[in-house]
Amino acid sequence: MKTVLVTGGTGLVGQGIKSISLHFQNQLEFIFISSKQFDLTKSEQVEKMFETHKPNYIIHLAACVGGLFKNMNNKVEMLEKNLLLNYNVIHYSHVYKVEKLIACLSTCIFPNNIPSYPVTEEMLHDGPPHSSNDAYAYAKRMIEIHCKAYRENFGDEFICVSPTNIYGPHDNFNLEDGHVLPVLIHRCFLAKQSKQKFIIRGTGAPLRQFIFSEDVGLAIVKILLTENVPDNIILSVPESQEISIAEIGNMIAKNFDYQDHIVFDNSYSDGQFKKTVSNKRLLTLFPDFKFISVQDGIQRTIQWFLENKNIARI
Ligand code: NAP
Numbered sequence: 634m635k636t637v638l639v640t641g642g643t644g645l646v647g648q649g650i651k652s653i654s655l656h657f658q659n660q661l662e663f664i665f666i667s668s669k670q671f672d673l674t675k676s677e678q679v680e681k682m683f684e685t686h687k688p689n690y691i692i693h694l695a696a697c698v699g700g701l702f703k704n705m706n707n708k709v710e711m712l713e714k715n716l717l718l719n720y721n722v723i724h725y726s727h728v729y730k731v732e733k734l735i736a737c738l739s740t741c742i743f744p745n746n747i748p749s750y751p752v753t754e755e756m757l758h759d760g761p762p763h764s765s766n767d768a769y770a771y772a773k774r775m776i777e778i779h780c781k782a783y784r785e786n787f788g789d790e791f792i793c794v795s796p797t798n799i800y801g802p803h804d805n806f807n808l809e810d811g812h813v814l815p816v817l818i819h820r821c822f823l824a825k826q827s828k829q830k831f832i833i834r835g836t837g838a839p840l841r842q843f844i845f846s847e848d849v850g851l852a853i854v855k856i857l858l859t860e861n862v863p864d865n866i867i868l869s870v871p872e873s874q875e876i877s878i879a880e881i882g883n884m885i886a887k888n889f890d891y892q893d894h895i896v897f898d899n900s901y902s903d904g905q906f907k908k909t910v911s912n913k914r915l916l917t918l919f920p921d922f923k924f925i926s927v928q929d930g931i932q933r934t935i936q937w938f939l940e941n942k943n944i945a946r947i
């Protein structure tokens with residue numbers, strides 16, 4: 634039985650992996666790590682983590698993560714914490730002879746100005762990312778450079794995945810730091826509770842592809858168990874499922890029966906307008922991969938939030 638250590642195991646994606654891990658219980662023993670056990674920005678704690686668990690595989694999810702406004706307002710923290718913890722995990726994965734490492738990039742780190750969409754994996758370094766999250770983006774891009782260096786110099790199987798906007802149970806619903814989908818769920822809940830307007834920041838025009846956390850978890854574990862995969866794989870729903878922030882807000886409001894109370898506040902930034910990505914490489918690997926629909930995903934996420942709002946990150 635191979636052991637797979639999941640950094641960031643208590644987060645949105647980590648919990649997504651946990652929810653599908655039973656399907657792989659005959660092949661993998663999962664170890665889910667949180668920052669309370671090991672602070673990965675500290676190299677001595679990373680060494681201790683490897684000494685303690687000696688994992689065969691690493692799924693590296695841990696990161697200082699947030700939505701548009703957290704990225705815009707905390708660039709130094711996003712850069713320094715992510716550079717530190719990514720360096721430590723990748724460096725010591727080599728030192729402790731990890732057989733396979735999968736590290737997480739993101740579709741928001743790709744170049745902002747693309748001559749023609751969709752974005753594909755080869756475009757990663759073809760231009761600067763959107764200014765709203767450039768600090769986070771460059772810290773993430775160094776993961777790809779670092780893994781590539783270990784592949785070229787030592788033949789390590791260190792590869793990356795690039796998820797698009799992820800949502801689901803155990804997300805960060807904090808109104809300032811969270812990503813748009815969980816924030817709009819939380820804000821719509823509060824608006825209805827206090828009979829206030831449901832405010833959606835910006836114009837609502839920007840476009841996104843939203844993927845449910847369990848789909849990301851399943852894709853990552855399937856990639857882990859597949860030999861000779863490409864060194865970077867975008868994890869996204871098809872381009873055809875790209876949706877505007879306004880449409881997402883309306884879908885969320887309809888779940889709360891509150892769609893007549895939506896107001897857009899365009900004094901706030903829209904951030905990146907679009908970042909349409911191709912999932913061709915993923916579907917070439919797994920032609921039968923089925924995605925949970927955004928309608929079902931939103932319903933499940935709202936239900937989780939309502940049942941867990943006392944323990945959720947708000
Ligand atoms: P999340 O819910 O915020 O979880 C982040 C995880 O990282 C938490 O488990 C946290 O542990 C851990 N962590 C943070 N700082 C740490 C430290 N210093 N030492 C050890 N652990 C630390 O994030 P997520 O949404 O699951 O994201 C997982 C990965 O997917 C990240 O690499 C992110 O960049 C990437 N990604 C996310 C999205 C998205 O839309 N969410 C999209 C694309 C890519 P504690 O909870 O114990 O503090």
Ligand code: GFB
Nearest residue numbers: 699700701739741797798812813833834835839902903904
């Ligand atoms: O998920 P999000 O915060 O980040 O989405 P990105 C931002 C979009 O949602 C902008 C609109 O167009 C915002 O104008 N929006 C509307 C809101 N209301 C709100 C609100 O109350 N809060 C937030 N946050 N947005 C993410 C990166 O970029 O892309 C992540 O920040 C990750 O780290 C992900 O990499 C893939 O989609 O712009």
